[in-house]
Amino acid sequence: MPGIALSKPFVAGVAVRDGNDPNWVQNQLNRCLSKTLEVSQSMTSCSALINTPQVRGQQLAAAFRQRGFLQREKDPDRAIADYDNALKAWPDSADALTGRAWVLMTSRNYEAALQDLSRAIELSPTMATARYYRGYAYLRTRKYPQALTDLNEAIKLDPGNADYYLARGEVWQTLENYEAALxxxxxxxxxxxxxxxxxxxxxxxxxxxxxxxxxxxxxxxxxxxxxxxxxxxxxxxxxxxxxxxxxxxxxxx
The missing domain is CATH 1.25.40.10 (Tetratricopeptide repeat domain)
Structure with missing residues (x-):
């Protein structure tokens, strides 16, 4: 596909395509997105999809996005490249925008992260994670009213996530509203x-x-x-x- 830089398979191994299996792509996508397989196994399936020319659009974006997620802590630069390619394959991927924003925030590039997160929220207004990340980015850039707005919405969407309360508590603490922080x-x-x-x-x-x-x-x-x-x-x-x-x-x- 034009604009997509196909990556070499990871050393973990190559998932060879079985020409007799019409479900190969879906099976590899399931493995790529699996939460139970070892990371190396999921990475292998993601890479196999990425290096299959027939895989395009949302499926290709999903493979890039997941591989970016799997390596975002150990290899943030490569994760960014994968998120970039996911967005080239499917520009309206709120998940890829949110994932890329997370990596950007780890390098304190909050302004770029805010751009990605605002676009993600436009695409998916009820995405609690994007609201939380943007609230956190606003906190770090000292935009406290905006931070509270987003964190309030994140908690409304997902009231069982402790991280959202920790972030909002930090905003209240910074504003010296100690009772709310506690x-x-x-x-x-x-x-x-x-x-x-x-x-x-x-x-x-x-x-x-x-x-x-x-x-x-x-x-x-x-x-x-x-x-x-x-x-x-x-x-x-x-x-x-x-x-x-x-x-x-x-x-x-």
């Missing part, structure tokens, strides 16, 4: 009790409110849940020392 961090902790981010953030808010003992209690809970979390341990130890020092100074008077 509410969101507590909600995040309820939704994802194994993630101590909400407790650590609650500790920071309590400390900003001049409530060091409440802050320490939140951090103690965080450490009890995740004793190997370096942030939780370091903040707990720091605050322990400060609270202990303040108590000693008070008793010496």
């Amino acid at each position: 509410h969101d961090f507590e909600e995040a902790s309820k939704l994802a009790p194994e993630d101590v981010g909400g407790l650590i953030s609650s500790g920071a808010v309590f400390e900003a409110m001049g409530k060091p003992r409440e802050a320490l209690a939140a951090l103690e809970r965080a450490v009890s849940l995740a004793p190997k979390d370096k942030d939780a341990v370091s903040e707990r130890d720091r605050l322990r020392s400060e609270v202990s020092g303040a108590a000693s100074a008070g008793s010496a008077r």
Whole structure:
């Protein structure tokens, strides 16, 4: 297809096309998009589709998009190239725009990410992930009213996602609306009790409110849940020392 840079198959192996199997393309697409196969197996099927000239349009876009997703953490540059090709194959892919925006945000290219996310939301207004990412990008670019609007909408669309509450809590914390921040961090902790981010953030808010003992209690809970979390341990130890020092100074008077 014009404009698509076909990539070489990955070293994980080549899924050879079976000329006698009329369902080969769909089978490979299912493997490419699978959430149960090993990453290398899914990558192999995605690459097989990408290197099959007969695969075009939405199917080709899906293969590029998924391969970009599978490698976005370990090889962001290659992920960007795959997302670019997905959008050449199917320009109206909200998923590809959102995926590319995620990679852009990891390199702090928030303005480019915002362009992709705004286009994705135009294409898919009820896509909670795109709303969340754009809200986060607005947060990082200090556009707090816009951040709240998007994060409110993301939570409305998907009220069970702890990350959305963590992000909105950070906006409230930045705006010094501490009660609202504590509410969101507590909600995040309820939704994802194994993630101590909400407790650590609650500790920071309590400390900003001049409530060091409440802050320490939140951090103690965080450490009890995740004793190997370096942030939780370091903040707990720091605050322990400060609270202990303040108590000693008070008793010496």
